[in-house]
Amino acid sequence: MRDEKLLKLTLAAMFAALAFICFTYFRIEIPMGGGLPGKIYVGAAFIMLSSFLLGGKYGGLTGAIGLTIGDILVGYATSAPPTFVSKFIFGIACAFMAHTILHISHAQTKKQMYLRAALSGLFGALVNVLTEPVIRWAFKVYILGLPEPVAYISAVNCAISMAVNALPSVFVATLLYALARTTVLKDRNLLNS
Numbered sequence: 681m682r683d684e685k686l687l688k689l690t691l692a693a694m695f696a697a698l699a700f701i702c703f704t705y706f707r708i709e710i711p712m713g714g715g716l717p718g719k720i721y722v723g724a725a726f727i728m729l730s731s732f733l734l735g736g737k738y739g740g741l742t743g744a745i746g747l748t749i750g751d752i753l754v755g756y757a758t759s760a761p762p763t764f765v766s767k768f769i770f771g772i773a774c775a776f777m778a779h780t781i782l783h784i785s786h787a788q789t790k791k792q793m794y795l796r797a798a799l800s801g802l803f804g805a806l807v808n809v810l811t812e813p814v815i816r817w818a819f820k821v822y823i824l825g826l827p828e829p830v831a832y833i834s835a836v837n838c839a840i841s842m843a844v845n846a847l848p849s850v851f852v853a854t855l856l857y858a859l860a861r862t863t864v865l866k867d868r869n870l871l872n873s
Contacts, residue, residue, distance in 0.1 A: 688870055692738040695730040696746030699723035703750040714833035718841040723747060724808070727767060728774050728801045728853035732784055733860060734870055736775030743767030762819040766812035774804030784857075785869050793861060797854040805846035813839040 702723035712718040723746070731739025744764045751760040778784040778800035787793040813835035820831035 684870065687868075688734050688738055691870075692730055692734055692742050695726040695742045696749075699726040699743060699746035700750045702726070703747055704754055712837040712840065714830065714837070716834055716837050718837050718844075720841065720844055722845065722849045722852050723750075724770070724805065724845055724849035725852035725856065727771050728797075728804060728849065729856050729860070731771045731774035731804065732778050732797055732800065732853070732857045733865065735779060736772040738771075739775045740768035740771030743771045758820075758824060759816070761823075762812070762816045766808065766815045769811055770804055770808040773807035774800055777803040790858060790862070793858050794854055797857045798850055801850035801853050802846070805842070805850060809839055809842045809846065812842055 700723070702721045702725075703719070707719045707721035707723075709717040709719055724743070726746070727739060727743035730742035734742075744767045747767050748760045748764040751757065751763050756763075778796065782796040782800055784793070784796040784800060787796050816838050817831045817835040820826040820834060821828055
């Protein structure tokens with residue numbers, strides 16, 4: 681039991697580090713509305729993967745910690761609080777769909793495994809595309825005191841960036857989940873412990 685908890689914590693930390701690395705070193709910034717940059721990266725794949733393998737609590741914390749640290753260290757400190765909240769919700773949403781609705785760990789065939797992982801990732805991404813811009817808008821207007829038009833443009837840019845990031849992240853997470861479940865974690869169901 682203790683070894684399983686240690687394994688879960690280690691995997692969650694590794695996934696948070698991979699999300700951080702993708703955001704920090706492998707993101708592409710593109711100019712968007714209002715002169716604000718949009719960010720393209722596949723760090724969300726590791727939040728999804730953590731949610732699929734470890735459950736909602738670890739998946740949510742993977743995203744919240746990994747990408748919040750990324751925001752702070754890259755120079756987006758004012759984005760860190762909304763990132764923490766929105767990525768935690770994202771991880772919970774992925775895990776909810778994967779484990780409560782689709783029962784991803786009970787997939788009998790590779791086709792079922794791929795399908796359930798992809799659908800769970802898409803659901804989580806949709807939740808993220810809908811919630812993160814709202815959280816960012818509210819934070820910028822009510823906490824930072826920015827004018828509503830600036831916060832609105834930032835929220836739209838965020839929604840577009842998250843939507844563009846979704847498909848590659850779902851693809852990567854689905855492949856990595858299937859690989860992990862058929863190789864190194866073949867005989868382990870981490871959620872049972």
